Every structure is written in structure tokens, then in C-alpha cells.
Amino acid sequence: MSSRIDHHHLPINGQILPQPCPHLVEFRSRNGAKPFRALQDCLRVKPPGGHASIRREPNEVPRCGACGESGGVTRLYACLACAAVHCHAPPGPSHAAVHGESMSPGHEIAVDVDRAELFCCACRDQVYDRDFDAAVVLAQTAASTLHTPSSIVRSPHPENLRKRRRVDYRPWTPDPRERVLVGSCSSPLNATVLDSCSRDFPSGLRGLNNLGNTCFMNSVLQALLHTPPLRNYFLSDRHNRYYCQKKSTVVNNGSKSNAGNPTDSRICLACDMDEMFSAVFSGDRTPYSPAKFLYSWWQHAANLASYEQQDAHEFFISMLDGIHEKVEKDRRKTQSQGNGDCCVAHRVFSGILRSDVMCMACGFTSTTYDPCVDISLDLEPNQGGSAKMVSTKSNHSCNGEADHMNLSQNCGTSTLMGCLDRFTRPERLGSDQKFFCQQCQVRQESLKQMSIRKLPLVSCFHIKRFEHSSIRKMSRKVDRYLQFPFSLDMAPYLSSSILRSRFGNRYFPFDGDEPDASNKLSSEFELFAVVTHTGKLDAGHYVTYLRLSNQWYKCDDAWVTEVNESIVRAAQGYMMFYVQKVLYYKASEKRVVP
């Protein structure tokens, strides 16, 4: 199979339509898209959610008009000009080709009756057309909707998905007046500490003191301190702790006394983060003690406030929640977490997951969208047996290079992409979990499939290494190694890709596709932090590896050391943080306050 073809039409989300052969071009110029639309009446989709096929009558059994063959390796093609059906079975006879030749010109283009694929009898090859694919998709989606706008195709976005238009990035530097202003209200940082070899170390690299079983907190804080959009937010003074505290004091004094704890409104995890960013990026390299942060967090998460070691992921969620909650109390900001308008925590980490539940009886699909700040992934259930090789989803490459195949087949390793494949795989809901189908009006067995409708700026993947058996009343930690890439392309897990593959990979804009080609870039992520856990369930240790200027550092509480990337690749990842390679800027919704 040939791979790359020259662009001919505008791409949809990285897809390209190959250049049509001269026979298809002529067919199009002579007939337009009419024959494809006429085919729609003959498009049958069976079973629900299955392939489309072409049948004049529902129970028609097509056969070659010349020889009566049907079935097996023999493909049957219906001529688009005269509807005659002929066989094509290379290297055997091709009555389809004969038909095309003998009735030439105008009868070269036919359609595979079992697969709804266009075929050029002259070129003897499958060909592709945008309008034909559109007709097939529309026929396929007709069954899954209740005569309401389909959530399959691109449609007006629901509230939480509405996007703002993109604007060009404009670099900024202070003008002379601003420079004076900045200079008058601040003082320069100390020169960076140089080591014995007089090397410069990245700013913001600073150990965190363990305050007593707090490595779970330190590990997550280190990752957050180096999460690019979060770091930029705080270092750009977008949350000024002095201003925030002053405001909440005013609010406090102004409001009537209530039963609530009067100090509550002064707790602000974002303020504590602001203080931590200032300290960690100050140039002082002695370990910082996040004591104030711990104090504030314990007041926010009362049920987690104890000296015992906690779970790092639980802390991460609790912390983001703490930042969000404070914002909600402050102003009547939009609660919409999905597009991150509510607070910096959601702005950075929140994505939107799409869940499709399809009735297996009629094909009706019900779709819901939910925001999420991270993705928790199960490790594969059995070791060795379910080896994730290369993607089994959209790729059946004929690449037969021996060592590549051996590598993936023999290692039987769990991989992050394998976990994501499983996360987005269609899952049959058991007969005890029947879903109410709006079309059938009864509970039916269903197929559920997750996909990512909107990627966050920063993707946090949490690996469920804790196995809890309520039957045996015990818990255990899964130490199995999980391979994770340093560069990750999330495109195959997007809703548009998942939908596209569900509908036979047709050339069509699906929900989530961008009109421009920028989607390809915005699905590429780079790893920048890994939180690892070593040791046993009840006695273990968290450590974070950070990637700064392509050098990896190990942050083990107060101790920051340099490590080779092999150490990171071989480590037991518990939480992996990836950031979008390319950031896009959106027009601000509100007017900028000078």
C-alpha cells in the first residue's frame, strides 16, 4: 500500500483526500454528486452500528450479472451509471473491469455492494470521494438519532464546548514607562547559584522539605511548580496574594457575622501557591518548607488532615478542588469547568470527556459530555497475556521489519497508549446494566465508548496501581512496569477520531474536528513530570522527576539531583504530566482592565 499522497483537498483534522483518478474526475464532472445521493436509498446498515452495504431491496442477494458469482474473495461492484452488478476477483476474471471497458466511457466507477466503497474499474483500485462518504455517513447516522440534530456530525456546540475564536500570539515586552513602573515596585532576584563547574541551573528548581510523611504532597507540588501554564500564571502575577487577602478581609469585615469559621475566607490555596512560586523561583536553593500550604490544605480537606501518608493523586484532586472552591466563593464566576473559565486549576487541567452509549437493538446513541481534570487508567488485567503491541486500532501496517515486530511481541509490556486504547475501546455493558433506549422505549443491552472531546492544556494520567478487593478485604499495590512515551500524540483518542473509526473512517467532519489543520498540532503533548511511587502499599515513598530544558532532575523531598533519562523511562510511573506542545491563544471574553 502506498502511504503519502499529495494534498488535493483541504484536510479535515489531518486527513487528506487523495487525488482522484482521471476516471473519477470525469465521472464527477459529468454527473456531479447526484449518483451518490441517489444511492442513499440503497444504503443499509446492519447490524446497528455496523458496516453500510448497498442493496436495492433489503433482502437482495447480489450476484455477478455475467457469471452469477458471489461471496468470498469475489467482490461485487454495482456500476454507478447503470446499476449492473459484476464481480471482481483478482487474479481471476474481472467482469466489472470488462463492463467498464465495454461500456466506456462513463461506466468505470462502481460501488462495492458489501462495503460501500467506490471502485474504479479502469484503474482496478478503490477510490475515494468526499460527497460519497458524506452520503454514507448520513445514512449511518440516521439510525442513531431521534430525528434531532446528531451529536455525531459537527453541530452547534453545547454550552460548555463553545469556543472563542483564536487570535495570533503577540509577544510583549514592557515599554519604557512600564519598565520604570516594574522597576520601582520590585527588586531583582539574586544571581543564580552556580555549582563548582559554574553551570547555570534552571530557575524554580528547589527541594521541598518533608514535614513528616508529606512526600505525597511534595511530589505533586513539584510537578505543579513546573507545569508551564500554571507556572506562567502565577509568575505573571495573575493571582496576587496580597491583593487577594486584602479583598477577602474587606469582604469578611463587611459581611454580617455568620456561624461559619471567620478565618475560612482568608484561606486561599491559590495565595499559598503564589507564595510558594515566589519562594521557589526566588533563586534561593535551600529547601523550602510548604508548611503554610499544608496548614491551608488541611483546613480545606478536613477528612484528609492527618499525619499519615496520603495518596498523591487524592491530594492532587483535593488541591485543584480547593483552588476552584475559593474562586466560586469570591465571585459569581461561571461554574463551567469544561472550558476552564472558572479558575486556573480548571483552565490548565480540565478537559471534556464524551461518553456514547449505543443501543444494540436499534443503534440509537445517547451522548453525554463531562469535564475531567485527569484520566485514571487501569493497568491491563493479566500480565503477559494481553500484551499491548503496536496499536491495534487504526493501523494494520504491512511493515514487516523483523526487529520491530519482535520487540513489541516479545516484551508483553503494558504501555500508556495501550491503557488509553482500552479506555476508549467500545465496552459492552452487561445484561445487568441495561440502558434505557429512547428510541426503543425499553431497557436494552448497550455498547459504551469513551473519547476525549476537548483536550486539556495539561494532561495528567493517573495509573490505578492500587487494587482493592472488597471480597477478600485486602488491598495490594500493582508494581507492574508501565511504558510511557516522552512525546505523546492524543489524536487517536479524540472524539472525532473515535467517531470517525466507528463510521468506517469516512472522509467527513465529525464532532470535534477543527476546520483548520491545527488540530494535528494541538493533540501533541510532551512529558514534563513523572510522580513515582516505590515501596509497599503501607510503607512507600513518592519522588518526582522533572524535565527542564530537556534535562531530567529527581526531586526527592529536599534532595534535587540530576538523572539520566533512562532512569525516568525505567521508573514506575504513578502520575504522568504532559503539556501541549503548541499553545494557542484565544480572544479574551472580557475587556482588559488597564
Added chain:
Amino acid sequence: MSVPNEDKMASHAQLSSHFFGDLLDSIIVDVASECHRIARLGLDRNLEEEEEELKLSAQARERVADPNNSGEANSKYVVDIFGQTHPPIASDIFECMNCHRPIMAGRFAPHLEKCMGKGRKARLKGTRSSTAAQNRHSRGSPVSTYPPYPNSTSTNQLSNGTSGVAGEEYSNGTFPES
């Protein structure tokens, strides 16, 4: 006699074999057609990049497992990249924001727990016993008799209980398992 029956069975077998062959061929053509479409529309994933990552990870694991390679030193006893050394228990002293007493950094969390009246120990004042220690160790289990409030319902936490027994409140559970 038996001969016509054998013939019938033979032709049945042939027929089933023929149908099976047709079905199998049809499925193979399905796959070929799908692959053709995927390749032509440029939907193939970046196989090379993925393979490269897998290879690098495999190499990395080999390198790390090799006893000849100097592994990660136990960082509690090394000098950090800034040339600093640190005691196993952080010795900075600062003021507790609750009670304003000076507290050592490495003992701040246990102090704060009592100071704020949070956590099990604060509420269980006077009930220090071996059962308390037992329950601390089994913190991962679903049913724990002590905490009066429900712990977080997340079943995916890696909770690490405190090491040590009841009397040792300040045991430092931060050393990695060797």
C-alpha cells in the same frame, strides 16, 4: 449402504469448508479495504515514533537493571546539585501558624495534627494502644474501626500508613524501601 453416507459426509465437509473459506476470504477483504482507506486518507498513526519510544524504554530498563551501572544513589545521603547536604529529618525551624510556637520542619505535620485537633491521634487522646497501631497498619482495608468520619471513597489511593508502633509518633516513614 455406508458408501453413499460417506459421500454425503464428505460433501457436507466440503461444503462447510467452502463456506468457511468464503467467510474467511470476505473478512480478509474487509480488512484489506479498511487498511487501504486508512493508508490513502493518511490516517495511519505515527508507528515509527511509537516504536522508537518502546525501544528507548526497553533499552532504558536494561541499562538500569544492569548491575554494572551505578544506580541511583540513595539520595538521602548525597550532595544535591547545588552542593548542599541535608539531614534525614528537615531541621529548619519556623513558627507554627496555629499556635505560633517554633517547630522543626521535619516534625511539623505531626505537631500540626495535634495543634489543629485533627487526625486520629488528636481525637484519640488517651487511647494509645496496640490496637490503634494495628488499625493504622491496615489503613488500606475497607473497614476500619477507628475513624469516626469516612475516609475518602477513592479506591485507588496508595495510602501509606505510618511505620512504627503506637508510642512513636514522630517516626519518619519517608525512607524508601530498600
